[in-house]
Structure formats: C-alpha cells, structure tokens
Amino acid sequence: MSKGIPTLDEVNNFLGEDSLLPVYFLAGKDKFSLENALEQVRNAVDPLIESDFDKEIFSLDKGVDLNSILDSASSFPFGSKKKLIIVRGFENLSEKAKLLPYIISPSDFTVLVITHNAELKSATQQPFKELAAKGYLFADRKLRPSEFAEWTIKQAAKLGLKLSRDNAYMLMDFVGDEKALVEGQLQKFAGFLNGQGEITSEIIENLSSSTKEYSIFELQDALSAGNKKKSLKIILNLLDSGNDILRISAMLSKYIYTLASAIEFKKTNVSEMEAAKKLQVSPYYYKKCVQARYMFNEKRIHNAAKALLNLELAIKTSSIDPKTVATILISEMLQ
CATH class of the missing domain: 3.40.50.300 (P-loop containing nucleotide triphosphate hydrolases)
Structure with a gap:
C-alpha cells in the first residue's frame, strides 16, 4: 500500500x-x-x-x-x-x-x-x-504490536476501564490482534466490571480463556507438554471452529520465535520482564513460554520451525486439505 x-x-x-x-x-x-x-x-x-x-x-x-x-x-x-x-x-x-x-x-x-x-x-x-x-x-493498515496495544488501551478507556500496557499485550496474546475480537472481550470486561475499574491479568485470564472450547494458547500448552494426542485434538477443533490454518501457523510461529529468543536471553541473563518488553509480548505470555517443559529445547525448536515452514509451503503451493496439513504439522513438531 x-x-x-x-x-x-x-x-x-x-x-x-x-x-x-x-x-x-x-x-x-x-x-x-x-x-x-x-x-x-x-x-x-x-x-x-x-x-x-x-x-x-x-x-x-x-x-x-x-x-x-x-x-x-x-x-x-x-x-x-x-x-x-x-x-x-x-x-x-x-x-x-x-x-x-x-x-x-x-x-x-x-x-x-x-x-x-x-x-x-x-x-x-x-x-x-x-x-x-x-x-x-x-x-486499513496492519498495526504493529505496540500500536495495537495502544489502540486497545484507548478502546478500554472509552468504556471507562483502565488497562495497563502489559495487560494490553496479555489480552492480545489471548485473543489475537483482530479488533473485533478484542472489542468483544473489552465489552465483556465492561459488563463484568459494571463499566468502571481496572482490567487485571486475573480478569483477562479467567474471562478470555472461556471464549472457545479450545484456544491457540491451549494448543501451545499441549505442545509445551509434548502431548501429541491432545495437540492434534485441539488444532482440529480450532479448524472446525472456523480458524484459518495460516492464522494458526502465524500464532505458532510467534510462539516458537519467543521460545528461541528465550533460550538466548537465558544465556545472557536477561530478566523475564526485560525479555518480554524486547519481544513486545506480555510478561504472562513470556513466562508461559519459558515454562514449556518439552519444547524448551533448541533441537525441538528447530524441528518445529521447519515443520511450520513446510506447512506454509504446502498450503500456498498445493490444494491439500488443511486438516491433513495440521495433522502432519503436529506429527513433525513433536517427532
């Protein structure tokens, strides 16, 4: 543009x-x-x-x-x-x-x-x-994470609610960067808080996590635990719920990039708060990534990144069914 x-x-x-x-x-x-x-x-x-x-x-x-x-x-x-x-x-x-x-x-x-x-x-x-x-x-212009966080804070203020920058990032981590989804969550918070007060991390976690039967973040949790059966069940559910496979891939790419960065930050003793700020993610999201038991491993991160690249190539160059691609993705990420 x-x-x-x-x-x-x-x-x-x-x-x-x-x-x-x-x-x-x-x-x-x-x-x-x-x-x-x-x-x-x-x-x-x-x-x-x-x-x-x-x-x-x-x-x-x-x-x-x-x-x-x-x-x-x-x-x-x-x-x-x-x-x-x-x-x-x-x-x-x-x-x-x-x-x-x-x-x-x-x-x-x-x-x-x-x-x-x-x-x-x-x-x-x-x-x-x-x-x-x-x-x-x-x-329309795709907003950078910092711009989207600022937009979210302003939308919350219009509803009479306070929202910190860290919690704005946390909300983005939970529901993504689609304005309609974020606005829907803010309206939910406004109802819960009767139109006044602060949107805390506890409110975001408790209310946003119930938006769907499964979420991208539950998929990340299953991957973090190395649970192939649960990961496959969740990603297929996400597709059945209308989520685009490339959007799922983009969210997982962000997750893998955060994991890879976290390993490097850990080597240089960068604090979790500072690392989250550098990556423009919420401290909550970063901490969840650091706690990934199975995936916090350089070889597995490399395999996952390669699997995500293969997925995008398959989607863009063939007419293969998204569910088939998703099944292959989980198998390759957790091989």
Whole structure:
C-alpha cells in the first residue's frame, strides 16, 4: 500500500460539514475498522438528510449494476442538502475501472461511500490510483504490536476501564490482534466490571480463556507438554471452529520465535520482564513460554520451525486439505 494514504481510523479527520468529501472509499480486511469508518461517515452526513429518498444502500454481491448506482449518485436530492449512497462489496465487482469516470467528476451534492472488504495491495491501478490522488481512498493498515496495544488501551478507556500496557499485550496474546475480537472481550470486561475499574491479568485470564472450547494458547500448552494426542485434538477443533490454518501457523510461529529468543536471553541473563518488553509480548505470555517443559529445547525448536515452514509451503503451493496439513504439522513438531 502506498504511503500517504490515510487509514480507516483517520476518516474522522475528513468529516467536517463544510469539508465533506464527495467520495469515501473504505478498504481493508479488518471488518471492525471498516464498519467503524462507515458509521462515522454515516453519522456525519445523516443530519444533512431530510428525506429517506436521499439515502440509499446497495450491495454489489447481489447483481446490482454499478452504472445504475452512479446514475442515482448523479441525480439531485429530493430536498436534502446532500444525498448519501452506500455501496457495499466493491471487492466483488469484476470491472472495477467502471468507477473511474465518476471519481474524476463526482457530484458535489452526493456523498458516495464504498466499502472494499479485502486487502488493497496496490494503489497504482485504476480506479484506486485516482481515488488516492483525489484523497478519497482510506485503507486499513496492519498495526504493529505496540500500536495495537495502544489502540486497545484507548478502546478500554472509552468504556471507562483502565488497562495497563502489559495487560494490553496479555489480552492480545489471548485473543489475537483482530479488533473485533478484542472489542468483544473489552465489552465483556465492561459488563463484568459494571463499566468502571481496572482490567487485571486475573480478569483477562479467567474471562478470555472461556471464549472457545479450545484456544491457540491451549494448543501451545499441549505442545509445551509434548502431548501429541491432545495437540492434534485441539488444532482440529480450532479448524472446525472456523480458524484459518495460516492464522494458526502465524500464532505458532510467534510462539516458537519467543521460545528461541528465550533460550538466548537465558544465556545472557536477561530478566523475564526485560525479555518480554524486547519481544513486545506480555510478561504472562513470556513466562508461559519459558515454562514449556518439552519444547524448551533448541533441537525441538528447530524441528518445529521447519515443520511450520513446510506447512506454509504446502498450503500456498498445493490444494491439500488443511486438516491433513495440521495433522502432519503436529506429527513433525513433536517427532
């Protein structure tokens, strides 16, 4: 993604009544950020809408013709200051360049909001190039761990809750770095704390661990103990629960990297607190890794890293079933 393109979280900076853009193109895989940005635009434009006829929502995954939508965007409002047209599912459109003529000359009385629920890998092709040039393109950006921790702390504060940086990392360790999942956990904590107080490590461990029958971290615990049967059962359960095999692989790669780093830190007498800080993980997560009885071994870590590499190659270069790959992965990691 090209530098200089504002993120979905920055949409609010472009929503002044006298400076509304004619087009907001919202792109990204993170549905939470996408929907939040869409809601912000909708809230800014709604006060200018006096007739329901001046507000339309279309979905491009249902065979709707883009030209008919653009014709509607080009027609005058029924009596409102603005028209609001929301178009979902641009990622489903095969002939995306059809949007280009409208982007070059958009209607000044219409606010056209388009969502593209997929990663936008390049802004050099049309219509994305023109959208970026006009300042109409907003794209999701993968946050670094430190940035995601900061975002989590701010979201907790909006709910009236305190959350330390270490515990923000701990929450990420438990539920991952998907904003929707983290937001769901924060809402759960807010209910538990009646909207005030501090989210402690005990609350995170007790409430987050019950989100699924099995979690990535229970898989790591089973691997740490060298329990092949339980590890296989958990990883297959994770796949059945809708978890993507590459996401599981990414989490396990982080686990193996932390183990390998922990061995090196131990050789140089780096404290657990300092090591966790260097790796941008919670002290809780780091301590769990250090306590891995079976996996805290250089040869086994090497085997595990090799097995994870083999998994990614198999997934990306063949049509092999994820469950088959997962079974091979566990067998190779714990051979």
